[in-house]
Every structure is written in structure tokens, then in C-alpha cells.
Amino acid sequence: MTTPLHGEDFLHDLRLRSAAHGGIFRLDDGQLAVFDPAAARLVSRANWNGLVMTDRLVDMIRRRRSTEVPWARVRTAWLTQLHTLTTAEHTAEMITRMERAIDARLGDDIDLVLLAQDIAVQSILPVVLSGLTTRESARITQDLHQKLLRLIDRHPGRGPRHHARFVAVQIRAGLVVRSVLRDRASGRRTREPDLTDPIVDMLPDLGMDRALDVVTAVLTAIGGPPGSAAASVLYEFVRNPLWAEQLALELRSVDPEEFCAAPGTAAPATHRFVKEVLRMWSPPLLLVRRARVSTDLSGTRLEVGQNYLVSPHMIHRDHRFWQQADTFDPDRFLPGAPHGPADRTCYVPFGWAPKKCIGADIATSQLMALCYLMCTRYRLTVPNPDTVTMACRFAPIPQHFRGRLVRA
Ligand code: HEM
Known part of the structure; x- marks a missing residue:
């Protein structure tokens, strides 16, 4: 099915210009669009290789160098920790948390975008930061929620009073992270198997401000x-609905333990479905980066300090590399499918090395788990599915997307 994107004039124009210029061109404001798959890969590698964290503020003021911390060190610590957090047991716990988030809204007529956000955050937050009190957890989720409302253009309000409130919520969330880092380092809190924990060990080198930045980034x-x-x-x-039926057939007969241990192997059609969703609707739509080095991109020079844009979405919808690029068809991920990815550089929902998303595996499991719940435990009804459209915000966001969930 082909879906029109609403409010997409800017993106549509980018697609036309990208097609006309082979994926590399300058925007009116001078930023360089790098939408060619090979060039996006090259510029990411050139730009981020050997990245080190910026010095601590206190050291900048005193005009001295901080302990050098390569970004690769932080990433390795996260990826090592994530390895222990993607077991069958952890996936089962994540599914339980997703169920809890859904059960809290059962039977209500709800905004499904906000519900999806709630399910995603509530189920993944303990992977990043666990052992929080209810109050601390609420402070972090409130901060994430208010930032999301801004990103999807649903401001809870404008003006200085709202801005002050926004900042206050952000500061309170920062204080929670700070106290977790400090308390774990001093032994006042127990260590937890989450992505914050390896950062506690790096505190002596990072210092509190950089450690806070690192946890805030994730x-x-x-x-x-x-x-x-x-x-x-x-x-x-x-x-x-036909795909929903196919997923239900697959997921109702899958062994739950096998699904939790290896979702992609246990439920291949569901895996294809999720991969196609991530091709069609890759968030974020555009990533703006500042060039740290000069790079030659097929004859166009990117100079140090200039901004450039990369975008999994633009690559995924490029007709040069995908047949029927605007059509939703999970079977394009069947081996040998003629409308499949032309090569590995054309499917990049999680970005590019060496800054590629660290959460790719857990995020895919999470989306498959959502399909599993929709097919085995709940029934979702949306009154007029044909009136739901997609809008371009920071990411593709469904509009007028309300419905009701009941236990199956
Ligand atoms: C479907 C869900 C997700 C999508 C589509 C996604 C996509 C992305 C993309 C496109 C990037 C930028 C990569 C680049 O600059 O080349 C990124 C970075 C990142 N993602 Fe994800 N992500 C998802 C979920 C997650 C989750 C669940 C986590 C944490 C467990 C996570 C943690 C990160 C981090 C820490 C970075 C920054 C990496 C760095 O700067 O080195 N993401 N993600």
C-alpha cells in the first residue's frame, strides 16, 4: 500500500533534488545534503573516526586539558553491557513491561502515538537506567515526554512560563541521573545491569559533567x-489487514521461549514486517552533522565546520536503489526478492559506523515484541484506518491515530 505523507513539501522537494543531483547537493542555506548511500557511509566514517569527547567545562575555564576519553571507549562499554541485556530472560521482562503500559490504558479511546511512545519508553528505560524510585522514574519519563511533545509539534504550551517549566523538568531529570551516578560510585546505591553502570566506572576519567552528558545522550x-x-x-x-493476519498466524503458533531467545529466527515474517516498517518510516528523518574534517564527496567538497545532512529515510525511498520504493511490502526482504535492497549500503535504519545506533538489536526485538502482543494478547480497533495519515515531524508520525485496545 502506498501512503501519502502530509506536510511533506520540504521532504518532497529534497527527494526531487536528490534524484536530479545523484544524492549530493547544497541546500539554499549552504548545508550539504549527502543522500547517496556510499557517500553517507564515507562521510560518517571520515567524520567520526578517532572522535574524542570534548574537555570538561571546568578544565576549559582553567585552560587545561581533561583526561582524553575516546568516544569509541564509551560505545564499547555500552555494547558490552547490551550484550548481557539481550538474553531471552531480558526480552521476556521487556514484554512484561510493555504489557503493563498497555494494561494501564485498556478499553480507553486513546491517542495511539502517545501510547506507542509510552510502551517504548516504559519498556526500554530500565535498560538505560534501572533501580529508580517511582518518583525518580516519573521525573525521567516526564522529561522524555515533554521533549517528545515538542518534537512532534504538540507543544503543551508556549511562552516564558511554559519554557521555565520545561527547563525545570529537564533540570530535575538531570539531578536524578547525577544522584544515581554519585550514589552508585560511593556504594550508597547498588550497581545495576544497565547502560548507566559502565559510565560509573568511567567517572574518574569523565568527571560528573561529561558522565551526565553521556547518560543524557542515551x-x-x-x-x-x-x-x-x-x-x-x-x-x-x-x-x-492481510499482513496483520499473516503475523497473527505466525505469532500465535510460535513458542514464547524461542521467540524471546531469537525473535528474528522464530518469527521470520514478523521480522520482515518490522524491517519494512523501519525502511518506510525511518526515524529521525534528517540528521544534521557538523564536519570535523574536510571530505571530498564525488567532486563536492565538504569543508571543516560546514553542516551536512544524512538521512536513512531519503536512501530508503530512493528509486535508484529500491523498486516501488513507496510501497509497503515486507516480502522485499525475502532472499533474492527483485525489489529488495540493491546492496547493504541501501538499508540503514540505524545509521552508519562508527556512530551506528547501539540499540539496533534491542530496538528490533522491542518492535517484534509489540507485534507479538498485538497478535496474541490484545485486539486493536481503529475506527477508520483509511483516514490515518503520516506527517513529517522529527520522524514520520501518524496523524488522527486513535483507537482502543482490549484483551484478546
Ligand atoms: C527503532 C528504534 C531506533 C531507531 C530507528 C534508532 C536510530 C538511530 C539512528 C539513525 C542513530 C544515528 C546513527 C548515526 O549517526 O549514524 C542512532 C544513534 C543512537 N542510538 Fe538509536 N535508534 C533506535 C533505538 C535506540 C535504542 C533502544 C537505544 C538504546 C538502547 C538507542 C541508542 C542510540 C545511541 C546511544 C545513539 C548514538 C550513538 C553514538 O553517538 O555513537 N537507539 N539511533
């Missing part, structure tokens, strides 16, 4: 894309 990363992708899964689920 909190920000879970605040937007996972919820938007979950909303897109629900959207395609209701818009494609």
Missing part, C-alpha cells in the same frame, strides 16, 4: 525513535 536516543517506530508498526498493522 536517554535522548530512547526518547524519540523507538516510540515513533512503534507508532509506525501499529500504523502499518491497522493499514494492512
Whole structure:
């Protein structure tokens, strides 16, 4: 099924210009669009290789160097920790948390975008930061929620009073992270198997301010894309009843333990469905980066300090690399499918090395788990699925997407 994007004039124009210029061109404001798959890969590698964290503020003021911390060290610590957090047991716990988030809204007429966000955040937050009190957890989720409302253009309000409130919520969330880092380092809190924990060990080298930035980076990363992708899964689920039926057939007969241990192997059709959702509706739509080095991109020079844009979405919808690029068809991911990815560089929902998303595996499991719940435990009804459209915000966001969930 082909879906029109509403409010997409800017993106549509980018697609036309990208097609006309082979994926590399300058925007009117001078930023360089790098939408060619090979060039996006090259510029990411050139730009981020050997990245080290900026010095601590206190050291900048005193005009001295901080202990050098390569970004790769932080990423390795996260990826090592994530390895222990993607077991069958952890996936089962994540599914339980998702169920809890859904059960809290059972039977109500709800905004499914906000529900998807809630499911995504509540189920993934303990992977990033666990052992919080109810109050601390509420402070973090409130901060993520208010940032999301801004990203999807549903401001809770404008003006200085609202801005002050926004900042206050952000500060309170920062204080929670700070106290977790400090308390774990001093032994006042127990160590937890989450992505914050390896950062506690790096505190002597990072210092509190950089440690806070690092944890905030991963909190920000879970605040937007996972919820938007979950909303897109629900959207395609209701818009494609035949696929919903195929998923139900597969997931109702799957062994739950096998599903938790290896979702992609246990439920291949569901895996294809999720991969296609991530191709069609990749969040975030555009990533703006500043060039740290000069790079030559097929004859166009990117100079140090200039901004450039990369976009999984633009690559995924490029007709040069995808047949029927605007059509939702999970079977394009069957081996040998003629309308499948032309090569590995054309399917990049999680970005590019060496900054590629660290949460790719857990995020895919999470989206598959959402399909599992929709097919085995709940029934989702959306009154008029054909009136639901997609709008371009920071990511594709379904509009007028309300419905009701009941236990199956
Ligand atoms: C469907 C869900 C998700 C999508 C589509 C997604 C997508 C992305 C993309 C496109 C990037 C930028 C990569 C680049 O610059 O080349 C990124 C970065 C990142 N993501 Fe995700 N992400 C998702 C879920 C998650 C989750 C669940 C986590 C944490 C467990 C996470 C943690 C991160 C982090 C920490 C970065 C920054 C990596 C770095 O700067 O080195 N993401 N993600």
C-alpha cells in the first residue's frame, strides 16, 4: 500500500533534488545534503573516526586539558553491557513491561502515538537506567515526554512560563541521573545491569559533567525513535489487514521461549514486517552533522565546520536503489526478492559506523515484541484506518491515530 505523507513539501522537494543531483547537493542555506548511500557511509566514517569527547567545562575555564576519553571507549562499554541485556530472560521482562503500559490504558479511546511512545519508553528505560524510585522514574519519563511533545509539534504550551517549566523538568531529570551516578560510585546505591553502570566506572576519567552528558545522550536516543517506530508498526498493522493476519498466524503458533531467545529466527515474517516498517518510516528523518574534517564527496567538497545532512529515510525511498520504493511490502526482504535492497549500503535504519545506533538489536526485538502482543494478547480497533495519515515531524508520525485496545 502506498501512503501519502502530509506536510511533506520540504521532504518532497529534497527527494526531487536528490534524484536530479545523484544524492549530493547544497541546500539554499549552504548545508550539504549527502543522500547517496556510499557517500553517507564515507562521510560518517571520515567524520567520526578517532572522535574524542570534548574537555570538561571546568578544565576549559582553567585552560587545561581533561583526561582524553575516546568516544569509541564509551560505545564499547555500552555494547558490552547490551550484550548481557539481550538474553531471552531480558526480552521476556521487556514484554512484561510493555504489557503493563498497555494494561494501564485498556478499553480507553486513546491517542495511539502517545501510547506507542509510552510502551517504548516504559519498556526500554530500565535498560538505560534501572533501580529508580517511582518518583525518580516519573521525573525521567516526564522529561522524555515533554521533549517528545515538542518534537512532534504538540507543544503543551508556549511562552516564558511554559519554557521555565520545561527547563525545570529537564533540570530535575538531570539531578536524578547525577544522584544515581554519585550514589552508585560511593556504594550508597547498588550497581545495576544497565547502560548507566559502565559510565560509573568511567567517572574518574569523565568527571560528573561529561558522565551526565553521556547518560543524557542515551536517554535522548530512547526518547524519540523507538516510540515513533512503534507508532509506525501499529500504523502499518491497522493499514494492512492481510499482513496483520499473516503475523497473527505466525505469532500465535510460535513458542514464547524461542521467540524471546531469537525473535528474528522464530518469527521470520514478523521480522520482515518490522524491517519494512523501519525502511518506510525511518526515524529521525534528517540528521544534521557538523564536519570535523574536510571530505571530498564525488567532486563536492565538504569543508571543516560546514553542516551536512544524512538521512536513512531519503536512501530508503530512493528509486535508484529500491523498486516501488513507496510501497509497503515486507516480502522485499525475502532472499533474492527483485525489489529488495540493491546492496547493504541501501538499508540503514540505524545509521552508519562508527556512530551506528547501539540499540539496533534491542530496538528490533522491542518492535517484534509489540507485534507479538498485538497478535496474541490484545485486539486493536481503529475506527477508520483509511483516514490515518503520516506527517513529517522529527520522524514520520501518524496523524488522527486513535483507537482502543482490549484483551484478546
Ligand atoms: C527503532 C528504534 C531506533 C531507531 C530507528 C534508532 C536510530 C538511530 C539512528 C539513525 C542513530 C544515528 C546513527 C548515526 O549517526 O549514524 C542512532 C544513534 C543512537 N542510538 Fe538509536 N535508534 C533506535 C533505538 C535506540 C535504542 C533502544 C537505544 C538504546 C538502547 C538507542 C541508542 C542510540 C545511541 C546511544 C545513539 C548514538 C550513538 C553514538 O553517538 O555513537 N537507539 N539511533
